[in-house]
Amino acid sequence: MSQTIYLDNAATTQTAPQVVEAMLPYFSEHYGNASSIYHLGAESKEAVTRVRDCIGASLNAQPEEIYFTSGGTEADNWALIGAAEAYGAKGKHMITSGIEHHGVLHTCRYLEQRGYEVTCLPVKEDGRIDLEALKQAIRPDTILISVMFANNEIGTLQPIEEIGRLAKERGILFHTDAVQAYGHIPIDVQALSIDMLSASGHKFHGPKGIGFLYIRKGIKVRSFLHGGAQERGRRAGTENVPAIVGMGAAVQMAFNGLLERAEKERHLRDYLIQRIEKEIPYCRLNGHRTRRLPGNIHFCFRFIEGESLLMLLDRKGICASSGSACTSGSLDPSHVLLAIGLPHEIAHGSLRLTLSEENTIEELDETVEAIKEAVEKLRQMSPLYEDFIKQEKNGQKEE
Amino acid sequence: MYSEKVMDHFTNPRNMGEIENPSGVGTVGNAKCGDIMRIYLDIDENHVIRECRFKTFGCGAAVATSSMATELVKGKTIEEAMEVTNQAVMEALDGLPPVKVHCSLLAEEAIHAALWDYAQKNGIEIKGLKEPKKDIHEDEEEETY
Numbered sequence: 001m002s003q004t005i006y007l008d009n010a011a012t013t014q015t016a017p018q019v020v021e022a023m024l025p026y027f028s029e030h031y032g033n034a035s036s037i038y039h040l041g042a043e044s045k046e047a048v049t050r051v052r053d054c055i056g057a058s059l060n061a062q063p064e065e066i067y068f069t070s071g072g073t074e075a076d077n078w079a080l081i082g083a084a085e086a087y088g089a090k091g092k093h094m095i096t097s098g099i100e101h102h103g104v105l106h107t108c109r110y111l112e113q114r115g116y117e118v119t120c121l122p123v124k125e126d127g128r129i130d131l132e133a134l135k136q137a138i139r140p141d142t143i144l145i146s147v148m149f150a151n152n153e154i155g156t157l158q159p160i161e162e163i164g165r166l167a168k169e170r171g172i173l174f175h176t177d178a179v180q181a182y183g184h185i186p187i188d189v190q191a192l193s194i195d196m197l198s199a200s201g202h203k204f205h206g207p208k209g210i211g212f213l214y215i216r217k218g219i220k221v222r223s224f225l226h227g228g229a230q231e232r233g234r235r236a237g238t239e240n241v242p243a244i245v246g247m248g249a250a251v252q253m254a255f256n257g258l259l260e261r262a263e264k265e266r267h268l269r270d271y272l273i274q275r276i277e278k279e280i281p282y283c284r285l286n287g288h289r290t291r292r293l294p295g296n297i298h299f300c301f302r303f304i305e306g307e308s309l310l311m312l313l314d315r316k317g318i319c320a321s322s323g324s325a326c327t328s329g330s331l332d333p334s335h336v337l338l339a340i341g342l343p344h345e346i347a348h349g350s351l352r353l354t355l356s357e358e359n360t361i362e363e364l365d366e367t368v369e370a371i372k373e374a375v376e377k378l379r380q381m382s383p384l385y386e387d388f389i390k391q392e393k394n395g396q397k398e399e
Numbered sequence: 400m401y402s403e404k405v406m407d408h409f410t411n412p413r414n415m416g417e418i419e420n421p422s423g424v425g426t427v428g429n430a431k432c433g434d435i436m437r438i439y440l441d442i443d444e445n446h447v448i449r450e451c452r453f454k455t456f457g458c459g460a461a462v463a464t465s466s467m468a469t470e471l472v473k474g475k476t477i478e479e480a481m482e483v484t485n486q487a488v489m490e491a492l493d494g495l496p497p498v499k500v501h502c503s504l505l506a507e508e509a510i511h512a513a514l515w516d517y518a519q520k521n522g523i524e525i526k527g528l529k530e531p532k533k534d535i536h537e538d539e540e541e542e543t544y
Contacts, residue, residue, distance in 0.1 A: 305433055307458035311409060324433055324458070333433065345430030381415055381462065383426060383437040383454040 005318045005363045009203075009295055010152055010180060010354035015246070016205040022249035023207065026242040034239045035228065044241045051248030058255050059197065059214060060188040067213045067231045068244055072179035074224070075198030075213035076103035078235070079175045082221035083144050083196070084111050087173070091141030097121045097129050097158075098339040100148050103198075104177055105335070108146075121147075126288040127156030127340050134166065144173045149181035149197075153323055153336040153352060154287030155296025157181070164193030173219065179203055179211075180293060183254035185262055195219055201243065205356075206250030210243035261357045265294035268355050268364060272297050275368045280375055286340065286350070295355035300342065303385035304349045304378040306333075312374035318367055324348040345384070401459060402493035408463035413470050416452045423520065425512025427531060428505050434461040436509040438469070442517055446477045453509070460499035467491050468506035477514055481527055483507070508532070 006014070026047065032040030034048050049063070056063035069075045084094065096108055098120045108118040119137045121129045129147060145167050150157050160176060167174035175196040178187060182197070183204025189197060196219070200211035215221055215234075227236030254261075269292075273285060282302040301309070306322030313320055323334030324347070332338070333347035353367070379385040401409070418424075418439035428435040434457030441450035451473045453465040468488050472480040485503035489495050495503060512531035518524060 303456065305457050305461075308409070308462060311459045315410065344432070348430070348433040381412065381454060382456040383435050384430060384456045386417065386437075386454055 003317055005316075005359075005367060007353040007355060007359065007363075007367065008319045008321050009356045010155075010293075010352065011321055012202045012208065013205045013356060014358075015202070015207055016250060016253060018253060019206055019246045019249045023242040023246040026245050030241070034241060035230065044239070047245050047248075048239050048241060051244050051251070054248050054251050055212060058187075058251055059182075060190050061214055062217060064232065065214055065217055067215060067235050068239060069198075069211050069213055069235060070209055070240075071211040072101070072177065072198050072200035072203075073103040075200075075211050076101065076177055077107050078213055078224040079196045079198060079215075079221065080104065080107045080111065080144070080146060082224055083173055083175070083219075084116055085222040086220035087143040088116075091139075091143045092116045093119070093139050093142045094144045094146065095119045095121060095134065095137050095142060096146045097123060097148065099123050099127060099151050099153075099156075099336040100146070101152055101177055101179065103179075104146055104148070123156075123339050125341055126291075127151055127154050127286075127336070128288060128291070129158060129163075131159060131162055131166070134163065138166075138170055138172065142170070142172050144175060146175040146177070149176045149178035149187070150185075150293045150296075151287065151336060152180045153334055154298045154340065155180075155292035155354075156287040157185075157291045157293065160192050160194070167195070168193040183251065184258075184265075184294060186258060189214060189216070196221070201247035201250060204250050204254045206247040207243045210240055210247045212247075262294040264357050265355050268359055268361070269295060269297055271361065272353065272355075272364045272368065275364070276371065279368065280372055283375075284346070286337065286342070293354075297353040297355070299351050300337075300346050301349045301351065301375050302346060303382045303388060304375060306348055306350050308378055309349070309351055309371075309374055312377065313367075313370055316366075316370040318370055321352045321354075323350045323352070400496055401463075402495075404467075404491070404493045405460060405463040405495065408466040408492065409459045412453075412462055412466040414450075414452045414466065414473070415454070417454065418450055418452050421513075423513040423515070423517025425509050425514070425516050425531060427508040427512050428457070430456065433457060434502065434505060436461065436465050436505050438465075438509040438513040440472075440513045440517060442477065448472050448475055448477065448480055457502065457505075458499070460495055460502040461505065463492055464488050464495070464502045464506040465509070468510055472510055477517070477525055480510060480514065481525065483510060 030043040032044045034044040052063040052066050055066045173195045177198045179200045182199035195216045197214040202208040223234045225236045284300045286298040306324030323337050337347035421439040422442040423440040426437040437454045439452045443449050451469040453469050455462050455465040471483045485507040488503045488506050
């Protein structure tokens with residue numbers, strides 16, 4: 001197999017060498033429990049404190065508003081369940097969107113089974129929620145709005161500032177799953193009126209198994225894990241110090257030159273989008289053309305199925321992902337693609353490419369050639385394409 | 400996740416394509432669920448399948464099972480072809496992951512649908528052959544969480 005071209009950075013990123021280097025001493029030398037009183041424990045505690053400070057600053061938040069979790073899913077579960085339980089006496093209605101990550105959607109379903117009502121907002125064709133629909137959905141008993149910062153599949157950025165302002169005006173909590181956005185684009189929780197925010201370390205070159213939930217001071221959220229006094233008693237369990245240190249190193253790297261990096265990725269992204277649109281017929285760009293994550297490219301190719309496309313790309317060393325049923329483990333294609341109004345058969349032919357700043361134009365050129373070849377091969381094999389071409393020919397004859 | 404045989408038949412599919420003026424053609428599956436298989440048969444006067452070709456829209460397993468199914472029925476009489484079950488296709492491919500078993504069922508259905516078309520065109524009856532379902536997923540239940 002040729003060299004690996006990694007274009008699945010929304011799934012996970014390479015742990016940066018500097019991150020690994022920063023973590024290692026916290027396994028073998030500074031292995032103390034951060035709760036212990038002696039010097040070895042103090043070293044761990046200081047390291048955790050430094051990372052908390054750093055993350056707080058990155059969001060324009062206070063360090064004590066940052067709570068470490070095992071990742072984005074835990075942060076989402078905690079934010080929703082914790083807020084639902086704490087504010088359940090005030091109301092039992094929540095609002096979310098139809099294209100949230102399952103970490104939010106399945107938690108909503110769990111809450112629905114426990115007496116909460118959840119309004120799932122539809123999205124427009126570009127993946128953005130309709131603010132008018134959001135206003136309409138708000139009720140006197142609405143306690144929480146949870147809308148993701150950026151979508152993990154199609155990369156669309158939501159109108160977070162407007163949602164935050166609306167939630168603030170109406171006295172409703174606003175949670176955002178920023179797993180795909182944090183570390184890639186600037187986020188200011190004050191300017192955007194965000195009350196809770198979920199993030200995950202491995203999406204920005206940090207280690208897996210670590211993330212955080214930002215909870216604005218004064219907001220009541222029930223404890224999620226019960227036990228020791230860690231995380232101000234709200235999330236018990238011995239701190240995963242090496243992972244926290246690793247995430248801290250990744251945060252520093254991510255925010256050092258964030259805008260330049262995003263600009264570079266945008267350039268690569270738009271280059272790839274432009275080539276695919278120009279050179280491969282019957283394709284469709286999904287998500288918003290400009291209001292999207294700097295590194296996200298998402299296409300549907302008609303008449304073919306996503307898993308076979310991924311398999312052919314893999315043979316060329318290219319790592320990508322798809323929202324087809326075969327990759328989702330069910331008969332249905334991704335809920336995100338159905339929510340933006342794609343018919344099933346088109347949603348099955350989806351391809352997501354997610355970049356990092358490490359990707360080069362040469363790699364993207366190679367990728368375009370590989371996609372062209374694979375799409376052509378699969379279309380030659382496709383009865384849908386055969387029927388389409390025959391129809392086209394007949395149509396021409398009739399004319 | 401896939402056996403070497405599946406990978407081989409996926410990357411180098413056998414008998415892919417169409418047959419002009421086929422003796423029988425059958426299309427099964429639906430695009431909604433992500434796989435469609437079409438089988439073309441060329442059958443001689445002795446009821447022997449001279450040629451068998453396929454076109455498939457679907458995942459790697461769907462392509463590989465189509466390819467293998469055409470290999471298994473080629474050169475066989477229609478009675479022998481009726482013996483080619485999804486189990487036989489799966490065994491020939493050294494197995495399929497559990498979530499992909501439906502692909503092998505699709506292959507069996509596609510062969511049967513093509514044979515049905517042949518039988519209809521020629522006014523004959525093939526023992527054990529039933530009219531194909533229009534959509535093989537129609538009696539599957541929706542997944543629940």
